[in-house]
Amino acid sequence: MSDLLAPIRDIRLSTLRGANNEGVLALVLLVLIIAMALISPSFFTVGTLFSILRGAIVPTVFALGVLIVIISGGIDVSFAAIAIFAGYSTVRLAEAGGFDPGLIGIFVIACGMGALLGLVNGAVIARFRLSTLIVTLGTQGIFRGILVAYIGSRYIADLPASMSAASTANIISIRTENTDAFLHVLVVPVVALCVLVAWLLRGTIFGRGIYAVGGDAEAARRAGFAVTRIQITLYVLAGVLAAFAGVLHVILGRNANPQALVGTELDIIAAVVLGGASIFGGRGSVLGTVLGVLLVQLINNSLILVGVPTAWQRTAVGVLLIVGVGIQALSAKRQSKRVFVNEEAGA
Amino acid sequence: MSLDQKNAEAATLGRLNAQLDQSLGSFLATIRRERGITRMLVLLLLSFGLFALLKPAVFLNPLNLENIAIASPEIGILAVAMMLAMVTGGIDLSIVAIANFAAVTITTVYSGIAAQDPGQAAALMPLIVLLGLVTAAVAGLFNGFLIGVVGITPILATLGTMQILNGIAVVWTNGQTLYGAPEALTAFAKTTVVGIPALFLFFLLIAVAIAILMNRTSLGLKLQLQGANALAAKYSGISSRRVLMSTYLVSGLLGGLAGVVFIARNPTASADYGSSYVLLVIVIAVLGGTNPSGGFATVAGVVMATLTLQIVSSGFNALRLSPYEYSIAQGVILIAVMVFDQLRFRRSKPPKSRADTAPVTP
Numbered sequence: 001m002s003d004l005l006a007p008i009r010d011i012r013l014s015t016l017r018g019a020n021n022e023g024v025l026a027l028v029l030l031v032l033i034i035a036m037a038l039i040s041p042s043f044f045t046v047g048t049l050f051s052i053l054r055g056a057i058v059p060t061v062f063a064l065g066v067l068i069v070i071i072s073g074g075i076d077v078s079f080a081a082i083a084i085f086a087g088y089s090t091v092r093l094a095e096a097g098g099f100d101p102g103l104i105g106i107f108v109i110a111c112g113m114g115a116l117l118g119l120v121n122g123a124v125i126a127r128f129r130l131s132t133l134i135v136t137l138g139t140q141g142i143f144r145g146i147l148v149a150y151i152g153s154r155y156i157a158d159l160p161a162s163m164s165a166a167s168t169a170n171i172i173s174i175r176t177e178n179t180d181a182f183l184h185v186l187v188v189p190v191v192a193l194c195v196l197v198a199w200l201l202r203g204t205i206f207g208r209g210i211y212a213v214g215g216d217a218e219a220a221r222r223a224g225f226a227v228t229r230i231q232i233t234l235y236v237l238a239g240v241l242a243a244f245a246g247v248l249h250v251i252l253g254r255n256a257n258p259q260a261l262v263g264t265e266l267d268i269i270a271a272v273v274l275g276g277a278s279i280f281g282g283r284g285s286v287l288g289t290v291l292g293v294l295l296v297q298l299i300n301n302s303l304i305l306v307g308v309p310t311a312w313q314r315t316a317v318g319v320l321l322i323v324g325v326g327i328q329a330l331s332a333k334r335q336s337k338r339v340f341v342n343e344e345a346g347a
Numbered sequence: 348m349s350l351d352q353k354n355a356e357a358a359t360l361g362r363l364n365a366q367l368d369q370s371l372g373s374f375l376a377t378i379r380r381e382r383g384i385t386r387m388l389v390l391l392l393l394s395f396g397l398f399a400l401l402k403p404a405v406f407l408n409p410l411n412l413e414n415i416a417i418a419s420p421e422i423g424i425l426a427v428a429m430m431l432a433m434v435t436g437g438i439d440l441s442i443v444a445i446a447n448f449a450a451v452t453i454t455t456v457y458s459g460i461a462a463q464d465p466g467q468a469a470a471l472m473p474l475i476v477l478l479g480l481v482t483a484a485v486a487g488l489f490n491g492f493l494i495g496v497v498g499i500t501p502i503l504a505t506l507g508t509m510q511i512l513n514g515i516a517v518v519w520t521n522g523q524t525l526y527g528a529p530e531a532l533t534a535f536a537k538t539t540v541v542g543i544p545a546l547f548l549f550f551l552l553i554a555v556a557i558a559i560l561m562n563r564t565s566l567g568l569k570l571q572l573q574g575a576n577a578l579a580a581k582y583s584g585i586s587s588r589r590v591l592m593s594t595y596l597v598s599g600l601l602g603g604l605a606g607v608v609f610i611a612r613n614p615t616a617s618a619d620y621g622s623s624y625v626l627l628v629i630v631i632a633v634l635g636g637t638n639p640s641g642g643f644a645t646v647a648g649v650v651m652a653t654l655t656l657q658i659v660s661s662g663f664n665a666l667r668l669s670p671y672e673y674s675i676a677q678g679v680i681l682i683a684v685m686v687f688d689q690l691r692f693r694r695s696k697p698p699k700s701r702a703d704t705a706p707v708t709p
């Protein structure tokens with residue numbers, strides 16, 4: 001009898017779980033939120049929600065770029081260098097030229113630079129088929145070096161007027177008797193970007209191509225995908241996303257510092273991998289990535305609220321990463337064993 | 348009769364074939380190795396000659412040469428550890444965190460005991476250093492467990508342990524720099540043997556030991572095979588679990604030794620020391636002829652790559668170029684060497700199909 005029910009149960013469970021364990025992640029998030037609300041009543045406020053969302057703005061855009069690269073089977077550690085390169089150089093350019101290109105102008109200039117730097121990554125990786133980790137490690141050093149050695153090493157506090165205006169703009173501001181809660185306006189373009197990237201991945205041939213390249217580059221080539229072109233394009237896209245995040249970072253931080261964003265790469269990669277993207281490529285979703293970023297943000301935020309020193313954040317993210325990836329690895333192992341057993345039984 | 352003869356003939360032919368295969372294989376392996384070593388030797392001499400010509404007064408100063416020899420060991424030992432992980436087809440991002448963790452452990456325990464009784468602390472010094480090495484080895488073993496038993500990709504496993512160890516060290520030290528490393532270690536770092544710093548000899552000793560491990564022991568052979576072809580290794584009865592555990596144990600231990608060198612050279616310890624070393628160490632390992640996707644590496648190549656980069660760094664200093672320009676040079680050298688390798692590799696092989704795909708390894 002139970003055998004008859006098994007398929008139904010399986011279907012239900014797997015739909016709830018999602019293709020990349022998004023359901024599990026959402027459940028973990030929910031449990032964490034409930035636990036936090038029970039431990040500290042001050043947690044469960046609109047203000048906390050808005051501050052977590054604000055904190056997730058830059059990491060989410062970074063994560064989208066990293067997601068694309070990871071789906072294609074690569075790994076990118078140069079995106080933070082690209083981001084600050086584009087963000088800082090744009091401010092520096094406006095300062096040197098003594099003009100304010102306007103918010104759109106700033107994003108266009110920065111994204112142009114990001115595209116160019118991404119093209120360097122993509123061209124080297126696709127043309128010579130080198131290990132993506134090592135190429136981006138190299139370009140990371142080059143980009144950061146060029147920025148500090150030749151473009152500027154000064155901390156700039158006077159942003160162009162359009163940028164400083166954007167830094168204080170909120171779309172929702174709720175005033176209660178003791179606290180004010182603000183939702184920053186930059187949440188809007190980030191949500192739009194998430195939708196756009198999700199559509200790009202699921203709804204376009206290019207997006208399918210990224211999955212195909214990540215699954216098996218040779219198979220993708222034989223299936224008629226232009227692997228080299230897809231790889232170059234996706235690194236350009238990742239560069240543009242990184243540059244976009246760099247400008248967001250400058251706006252939210254209200255300063256341009258060429259030394260900023262150093263060492264945040266691995267946190268982002270951890271969040272993307274937690275979100276169910278496979279480091280071997282071919283798997284991953286925008287929903288999972290957003291949930292992964294929110295999980296890391298929530299953990300960072302809740303540790304402070306519970307009174308755990310911020311210094312433990314690094315350790316917490318490390319443990320989270322190992323547990324998350326470990327579960328994935330073990331279940332993959334079990335699955336491959338099951339396939340093996342089935343084959344044996346079939347034969 | 349004729350059937351027997353035929354069988355015998357076939358057997359000899361088979362044996363000959365196998366022999367040929369084997370000698371061809373070892374010949375190819377030698378070429379691969381030699382190529383790395385010769386290339387490194389040329390690069391080493393070129394960079395030395397270049398800076399000696401450009402700034403002879405500063406660069407050829409004995410003090411500068413001694414500085415190169417004293418600065419090399421800490422990076423070199425880490426690079427050898429990274430090479431071991433890379434030979435098995437992995438990577439160890441946690442190696443610098445392990446080194447710092449060991450250094451912080453040694454400094455905290457030592458200064459804790461020394462605060463009560465300096466004499467006892469000095470007497471217990473070897474034990475304290477051993478404790479630091481054991482912590483590092485345990486951290487390495489934990490990496491090996493995650494990679495070999497749980498089956499997590501090396502890059503993610505070591506990324507996680509890096510964060511964990513680094514976080515614990517930050518909490519432990521309150522993010523500050525600790526002073527008070529054992530005096531005996533500091534004294535060791537200052538000694539020279541016939542003009543050569545003892546630390547440099549220590550580095551060479553470790554390099555030789557790892558070279559013997561790689562080329563003369565069964566573990567060395569197994570870990571090279573594991574990296575060259577994991578599936579073949581599995582079917583030849585090699586337990587990848589055990590090989591990976593031992594590899595990361597050894598690389599963790601090397602990280603601990605690098606930590607000891609850290610505090611010997613510069614008697615302070617902090618959680619963030621040498622955070623830029625991860626990139627540098629990967630650059631050195633790849634430059635030294637280590638195949639990033641596993642299987643091939645030589646300790647001699649890595650040692651020479653260490654010296655070369657140290658010479659470039661010191662030469663940039665002599666030319667008054669900034670550390671950022673050195674970081675550009677590192678990136679350019681890394682990518683250039685890999686592209687060069689790839690082109691040579693392609694040219695030496697007849698293009699069977701234009702569609703050959705190198706696995707895009709993370």
